[in-house]
Amino acid sequence: MAFLARRIAAAVVVIFGSITMVFLILFWLPGDPAVLVAGEGATAETIANVRAHLGTGQPLWAQYKAYLAGLAHGDLGISFQTGEPVSGRLMAQALPTLELTGLACGLALVAGLLLGVVSAVHRGFWIDHAIQTVLLLFTSMPSFWLGILLILVFSVTLRWLPAIGNGSLAQLVLPVACLGLAASGKLARMVRNSVLDVLDEPFVTTLRAKGLPERSVLYRHVLRSALIPVVTLLGILVGELLSGAVVTETLFARQGIGRILVEAVGVKDIPLVQAVILFAAVFYVLINLLVDLSYALIDRRVRA
């Protein structure tokens, strides 16, 4: 399975690369975290002490090495803000985000596949036009505006669902709907295009020449071929969802890595920022790796 080894090696390289990239970006973050941590009215001496303690005065290469060394031991660093290890906070916040992203992914998949397939199969009829209009809206409106509209309708006016908060299932509905529907638009479009492309392929003519009923041609053959390239979209979908999660968490005042990222950036809590980005990157790369592997499993031609 040389293929497997190659893909894993590539994934590792990419993760390594993204750690480095983020590190470099943050190194050039303006403002001195030592000042912030030391607090108001601190003396230059105090600040210098804090800086030495945080290790931010050192040259780039030294800081980088220290960071990598820490990572190798599973140590993600100490938060500038709280003085606590970052990993604890990260894990606690990661769960709500994964919960939100996971459910939204499910919704996006279901909605996207359904809308895309129906639209493609009935190309040109009114239902296709209707779906395409809806998809255009979903992909054009900012996800947070969709969320606001949902809140306005379901929370403020109808009072069916809560607008903010973390705890209950009911509080998940609107955020998941907001994130999932916005992402489903892009997916549905790609599904539609893929199905239409496959319908034009020569083997579809052969299937009809064999006397297979149109229903069988469609569902047994065309969809299977059309959905294969869509598998690769799952990776991109997850990326979009992670991005969208940041905004959604802010909008619905939920716990999650998006919220703490924005916070951390504001107070220049570099280790926390690095940890969040690292988490997102690793997650994204792993998902894509899984997607590539399953693609190879499904489409034998890739393996040949």
Add this chain to the structure above:
Amino acid sequence: MTAVLEIDALSVGLEHGHGTRVVDALSLRIDAGETICLVGESGSGKTVTALAVTRLIDFKGGRITGGAVRLAGTNLAGLSQREMNQLRGRRIGFVFQEPMTAFDPLFSIGQQIAEVLIRHRGLARAAARAQAIALLRRVHIPDPEMRVDQHPHELSGGLRQRAMIAMALACDPVLLIADEPTTALDVTVQAQILELLRELQAATGMAILLITHDLGVAAQMADRVAVMYAGRIVENASAERIFSRPAHPYTRALLGSLVGAHLPAGARLPAIGGAIPSLAEPPGGCRFHPRCAHADSTCASHAPPLLGDDSTGLVACWHPQIAALPARGAPAPAETAATPSPALLEAHDLHKHYRIGFGWTGRRLRAVDGVSLSIASGETFGLVGESGCGKSSLGRLLLRLEPPTAGQVRFDGQDLAGLGAGALRGVRRDMQMVFQDPYGSVDPRSSVEDIIAEPLVVHARLSRAERADRVTELLRQVGLDPALHTRYPHQLSGGQRQRVAIARAIAPRPRFVLLDEAVSALDVSVQAQVINLLQDLRAELGLTYLFIGHGLHLVRHVSHRVGVMYLGRLVETGPAEVVFRAPAHPYTRALIDAIPHPDPALRGAVVPIAGDLPSPAGVPSGCRFHPRCPMATRRCRDEDPALARTSDGREIACHHPL
């Protein structure tokens, strides 16, 4: 004799058409056990007819606008698609041209064949699979138990086509429609498939509607031949009659422009002037009249009906011809050997290997594996071979478009390897190329003027006016109207585009032109025109040609010397006439024998050689041809024969030359 299929004044148009008739009042009848070949060039409407008969045309934006198609009494034109689904695959089998794209890549061959059986015969999965294996065996696919679970991309072209035939015949249809079933295959494989079809027909008694542009194939397979031109049948007669005494001027001209052994090498091919009309605006009256030497005012105004009877044949012409065609028997006398000229292009032991896969684990694809040849100034050297033999790779190496893995190329004595980019560009001026694909080899966004002027821009220091003048001159030289210089490629026909490509090639006044399958993608009538043009240019401009092709007749016709390639090596070279009339290498003989002759009397005379072409990544040991050679001995398997020179100026690589 009851008719299996009766097409009665069928007209086919576009779904949202504006009265355009792609097929116009076509009538045809096929009896049980009979093979009818529907012959025509591109744009004749033959594929559309096949699709219309099966009502598949509805899925392609067309529809039947008139007439009837009766399959054992039922009019297919009036049925719904659901009703047609009962007939397709069960009573009508369809074989397509490209087996690779015709199969669903995600399902195994067995599953796809079983699908037909489950659908129409109601078999259970296990029974259907067993039946599929039996069907694969029936079409002579070796090791069917293993093949049945393989996917389409795992089979070679020939095996895939056999599998497609098996699938089409799964439910014992009364009619098999085969649309150019062998066009995409190599000639030796084609011969096998045609023989398979004959065998199956004899066994089942089904009727075959075979669509092809190749008159040789028609001669080998047909009981009757129907010739189509611009959406109409112009002649429909028995095979014997069509090939000996065709009545319609188009049929006569078509047969006349075929290259064959009866024409002296280098002679002008009798070509049909003009171009195939567009079906959007066909000529009035008889559609062939603008190109017909016998046309008069009646022909221009009134469309001739298809008249005649079964014994004499049907023809749609106001002036049917009665004379027999000249016999194609005696081969022309061999050309005397020309005085030897200095070698212009030489290759010494060229190798080109590609590595597939990574690192040492990858296999090596030996595209060119030790080729040496020399082309004299003013000569045409023909290179033939089937797919995967490496002739195109060799061409690229000779032009130094790719560096060889080993070996040398010398142009006019100069070693091309040692040249830097600037010096190489200078040499490029002398070595030009014409490609196979007239559609792809010119930039669709450039005008004809820009296309032809490009070499002048790169090499010559001319002013814009001087360039324009030269372009005009070149257009005239290739037989095109200079006013075309403002047009874009998509506005020209295939033949015109290829002429533009030729003009571009001769623009920098080269000494050597590589013609890489330059006429293979053109219609037969257009091929003849372009071949004549190439011959004229060679004489006028003193060019040297390397003519790469897979049609042995054509290559023989234009070449002084030929070389035959197999799996990256030259197996035989020599004067064209000699190699052709008395081939020494078994492969050359097999190639010549496999070509379908446009003469029904020669049907089934030769047994095609077995086996598929091996891939250049898995070259057999010893003599490469030994697994397929009817005369192979132990020595052939162990020892690789070198190319040895013989007394009459030939080179042969064989332990047991004929």
Add this chain to the structure above:
Amino acid sequence: MNALGGNIAPEIADQGSVFDELTPRRPRRRLPALPGLAILLPAFVVLVMLACAVVPGWIAPFDPTDMDSDAILQAPGFAHLLGTDHFGRDILSLLIFGARASLLLGGCAVLVGGIGGGVIGLLAGYAGRGVDQLLMRLLDVWMSVPDILLAIVLAAALGPSLPHTILAVGLVTIPRYARVMRAQVLATRSRVFVHASRVIGRSHAGVVLHHVLPHTFSVMLVMVTLGVAQSILIGASLSFIGLGVIDDRPDWGFLLSQGRSYLGAAWWFATFPGLAITALVISVNLLGEALRHRLDPRR
């Protein structure tokens, strides 16, 4: 010449034409096509927005900084067509003045992304082999962080100003342009006419300039047009989170974030800025699709 003196060789257009028309199945029932409306309406919207960006003072009824303490959080009505915010500012005027930020962001960010991505894609696609592998790995790393997250980090690292935000959004979108450009260059490079040009003797630079680049124009043009829409959305997201530019001409995303707090009391505060963003993005998307349709190689 035949007996009638007719022309034997009328050079007629491309043979394939009729068969090209026998293409994918057309639907049985078609809705009446409204090509005019589909282009005119979005074009009109975009022009109006452009006008707002260029000469907001002529269009807006009020000065956006004008705070009328008597009219705080007033519902849409005759005086204030779209209502007022929590400072008493007229929302319609705020929107009009906020157009500049969005359009500038969208327009300039695609320039950064398009040019940067275009160059990378061209290099990767044409040079092939090692260079391509290297650049693709680089792009992989670039894309490994989801776009808004990366934009957040970049925006924070660069600092809060409009040019910096433009740069951040532009940088984040480079990989998608690079990918598309690379794909197009790869497809064109393998076409026979490029090969033919090399045979004629053109240098690589000549081939790229005369043959490869012209074939990338239409694809990239469509990408850039659609990219304007994407950039506006990313920019709005950044503003919404609070990382955008904050000045006295707040952009639409920022307004939305403010309006969020008053959803219960003043629905108009959050609705109209979002509507403005959506209208602009839909219009740009529709224009991009129309462009793609027109430029489709289906001559």
